[in-house]
Amino acid sequence: MSRPRPSGTTRIQREKRSAIFQAALDIFAENGLRGATLDQIAARAGLSKPNVIYYFEGKEAIYTELLESLLDVWVDPLRQLSADGEPIEEILAYTRRKLAMSRDMPRESRLFATEIIQNAPRVRAVLEGPLKSLVDEKAAVVAGWVREGRIAPVDPYHLFFSLWAMTQHYADFDLQVGTVLGPARDQTRYDDADAYLTSLVERLLRV
Numbered sequence: 001m002s003r004p005r006p007s008g009t010t011r012i013q014r015e016k017r018s019a020i021f022q023a024a025l026d027i028f029a030e031n032g033l034r035g036a037t038l039d040q041i042a043a044r045a046g047l048s049k050p051n052v053i054y055y056f057e058g059k060e061a062i063y064t065e066l067l068e069s070l071l072d073v074w075v076d077p078l079r080q081l082s083a084d085g086e087p088i089e090e091i092l093a094y095t096r097r098k099l100a101m102s103r104d105m106p107r108e109s110r111l112f113a114t115e116i117i118q119n120a121p122r123v124r125a126v127l128e129g130p131l132k133s134l135v136d137e138k139a140a141v142v143a144g145w146v147r148e149g150r151i152a153p154v155d156p157y158h159l160f161f162s163l164w165a166m167t168q169h170y171a172d173f174d175l176q177v178g179t180v181l182g183p184a185r186d187q188t189r190y191d192d193a194d195a196y197l198t199s200l201v202e203r204l205l206r207v
Helices: 011-035 038-045 049-055 059-079 087-104 106-117 124-147 156-172 174-186 189-205
Strands: none
Touching (some): 011 038, 011 106, 038 059, 059 106, 059 124, 087 106, 087 124, 087 189, 124 156, 156 174, 174 189
16 A cells, blocks of 8 residues: 655655656556566656655555546546437547547556456456446436437447447557558557547447
8 A cells, every 4th residue: 555645745755656656657557567566666767666665565556546546537538428418429529538548648548458457456346336337327328319319229338348449449559550550640540540430430320
């Protein structure tokens, strides 16, 4: 677990904790929890190992706190999907928010993917509780749009799974995407992905 934070943490202490988190994101994204070491995190953060241990008891504490801080951010795009909006535009806006997260938070995406691949020992309770409840709620919204004839028939859950796969792929398989596209197209990958996914979703859902 992380060390208790004094109520009056200094600017330097906050900066060091931030440096540790940023370094840990790199190391965990590259090596996973098992392959990461405190020495690697300390070196990437430009700190000594004892300095890192002053703030966190071990790499597991850093990893857990990173995941906990990430989860709320990760589900926020889905929270914003509104039952009061125009269905296809709401789903497209959600898709773009997820794609933007892959562009802006690739390390966080890979960290979350690694945790899921490892059977989610640290976030299972969240997956089975708050996340499932939120997905159930938004799936009911999509199902309502289908019943009203506002979008074409679609399984709401598999729609979400498809959108997650298509957007998070750009972060989780960054090297593969960049290699296949090549240097020229890699520069426009997210604009091209946005255009492609917009066309795909519109054709899938248009009545």
